[in-house]
Amino acid sequence: MDLKRTVKFEADRDPEFARWISHTVGGERIRHCLQCGLCSASCPLSLHMDYTPRRLMHLSREGFKEEVLSSAAIWLCTACYACMVECPKKINITHLMYALKERAIQEKFYPKRFPIPVMAQQFSRMVRESGRITESWLIVRVFLRSAIWRLLGMSGLGWKLFLTGRMPARKEKIKRKSEIRTLLASVAATRKELAL
Amino acid sequence: MKYAYYPGCSLRGTGRAYEESLLAVFRALDVAIQELNDWNCCGATTYLSIDELTSYALAARNLALAARDRLDIIAPCAACYLVLNKTQRYIHDYPDIQLVVTRALDAIGLKYDDRVRVRHPLDIFLNEIGVKAIASRVTRSLKGLKVAPYYGCQIVRPYATFDDQRNPTSMDRLLEACGAEIIPYSLKTRCCGGSQKGTLPEVGLYLINYLVEEAQMNGADVIATVCPLCQFNLECFQKEASSEQNPLSTPVLYFTQLMALALGASSATIGLRRSLVKIEPVLEAKEIAYA
Numbered sequence: 001m002d003l004k005r006t007v008k009f010e011a012d013r014d015p016e017f018a019r020w021i022s023h024t025v026g027g028e029r030i031r032h033c034l035q036c037g038l039c040s041a042s043c044p045l046s047l048h049m050d051y052t053p054r055r056l057m058h059l060s061r062e063g064f065k066e067e068v069l070s071s072a073a074i075w076l077c078t079a080c081y082a083c084m085v086e087c088p089k090k091i092n093i094t095h096l097m098y099a100l101k102e103r104a105i106q107e108k109f110y111p112k113r114f115p116i117p118v119m120a121q122q123f124s125r126m127v128r129e130s131g132r133i134t135e136s137w138l139i140v141r142v143f144l145r146s147a148i149w150r151l152l153g154m155s156g157l158g159w160k161l162f163l164t165g166r167m168p169a170r171k172e173k174i175k176r177k178s179e180i181r182t183l184l185a186s187v188a189a190t191r192k193e194l195a196l
Numbered sequence: 197m198k199y200a201y202y203p204g205c206s207l208r209g210t211g212r213a214y215e216e217s218l219l220a221v222f223r224a225l226d227v228a229i230q231e232l233n234d235w236n237c238c239g240a241t242t243y244l245s246i247d248e249l250t251s252y253a254l255a256a257r258n259l260a261l262a263a264r265d266r267l268d269i270i271a272p273c274a275a276c277y278l279v280l281n282k283t284q285r286y287i288h289d290y291p292d293i294q295l296v297v298t299r300a301l302d303a304i305g306l307k308y309d310d311r312v313r314v315r316h317p318l319d320i321f322l323n324e325i326g327v328k329a330i331a332s333r334v335t336r337s338l339k340g341l342k343v344a345p346y347y348g349c350q351i352v353r354p355y356a357t358f359d360d361q362r363n364p365t366s367m368d369r370l371l372e373a374c375g376a377e378i379i380p381y382s383l384k385t386r387c388c389g390g391s392q393k394g395t396l397p398e399v400g401l402y403l404i405n406y407l408v409e410e411a412q413m414n415g416a417d418v419i420a421t422v423c424p425l426c427q428f429n430l431e432c433f434q435k436e437a438s439s440e441q442n443p444l445s446t447p448v449l450y451f452t453q454l455m456a457l458a459l460g461a462s463s464a465t466i467g468l469r470r471s472l473v474k475i476e477p478v479l480e481a482k483e484i485a486y487a
Binding site: 025044045048076078079080081082084085094098099101102105115116119120121123124127131132133134135136139142157160161164165166167168172174175176179180182183184185186187189190191194196 | 205206208209210211212213234235236237239240241242243244245246247248249250253254257286290292293295296299300301302303304349350353354361362385386387389390391392394395396399402403432469470471472
């Protein structure tokens with residue numbers, strides 16, 4: 001039998017993670033959180049979440065790294081900014097969700113073939129390659145790498161969109177693609193130099 | 197006054213009717229524009245979760261391109277509008293981000309300039325042209341057409357200064373100037389789910405059902421949107437989001453399609469043929485000409 005302890009101990013906390021979240025961009029005011037729950041109440045996705053935004057704020061600032069980074073909730077956030085508008089302490093909750101997603105991707109804290117990080121990775125790859133997104137090709141790429149069978153289910157709609165000219169097959173790209181490469185190389189260099 | 201028009205990727209794909217009708221409204225109201233030269237993707241809500249610093253540099257390239265031409269930007273897509281505004285805000289607030297962006301732009305011969313203003317068509321139409329001037333140019337009143345105004349998230353939240361964040365009314369006033377009747381729609385700023393319909397279908401469909409059902413129950417003839425992703429979700433998946441007890445069938449148009457119609461543009465130039473849920477039967481029943 002595989003028994004698992006369900007209660008968290010003080011020793012489970014990761015102080016580095018707690019320091020990181022309160023010093024990352026947008027996290028400056030996380031320690032002011034009152035746990036009032038207006039974020040969870042205004043969140044249209046909270047009823048689908050394993051940890052609501054209020055609980056995520058608390059777990060993050062206390063350093064429960066594993067729970068936070070492996071939660072489904074960070075991926076459910078659609079960045080609608082409702083919580084941020086309602087927060088009485090003006091905590092940048094939406095932006096912290098981005099920071100948590102970025103860190104979860106870096107540390108590979110998500111299930112295999114989970115479509116949301118796949119979507120994020122394919123999206124950014126397409127921007128790096130062409131400078132612009134072609135929606136039709138993005139959808140194909142995402143589902144090839146996560147849930148191939150779903151492409152078939154969507155082919156009816158895809159066909160209708162194609163017929164109404166809303167899914168052009170032509171790939172969008174910018175003229176000066178080399179500028180994107182130079183831009184990205186410069187960001188990488190500065191990041192390394194300043195250890196950001 | 198001339199503006200740099202920043203269409204963004206969706207207006208070249210699923211949102212083509214938005215671009216077609218927006219350009220028709222610009223023509224009808226004499227708004228001078230030029231497309232932002234060699235613009236790139238803003239990164240939308242997606243790039244930020246992969247690599248935050250890079251996403252600011254990408255968005256800032258567009259801001260710098262507009263600065264070089266000394267133009268303010270018009271960004272019709274909600275994601276583009278939000279990301280460009282957010283990028284400006286973060287460059288201003290965080291010296292590290294400013295340094296990264298300045299150096300990256302320098303490497304491609306561009307300069308960041310915080311004087312560029314990023315504006316939404318709602319803001320331009322309401323505050324630069326005004327409802328009186330618009331009403332005076334209406335040639336086909338939308339009288340009797342009941343519209344549910346749906347703003348979605350990222351236009352008014354969190355940075356827009358031209359409208360209220362909880363109960364925006366800019367689109368209401370513009371469409372009223374076109375003769376339409378605005379119906380109460382308390383979900384006007386609730387999220388449509390963004391790309392969740394693609395990644396977690398049951399969650400996406402739940403949100404879509406909620407929004408279309410409310411509009412339909414309140415008696416809407418049409419839902420007016422300001423964002424390509426909202427329009428796509430609410431229109432293309434409403435059938436899938438229907439239940440047997442309550443089948444959904446409400447046309448979802450861009451607010452610019454309704455404005456262009458009222459300002460006399462022909463239906464062929466405003467992308468009505470691209471709709472999957474047709475508005476034409478509604479217009480015929482209301483005796484609103486649309487040819």
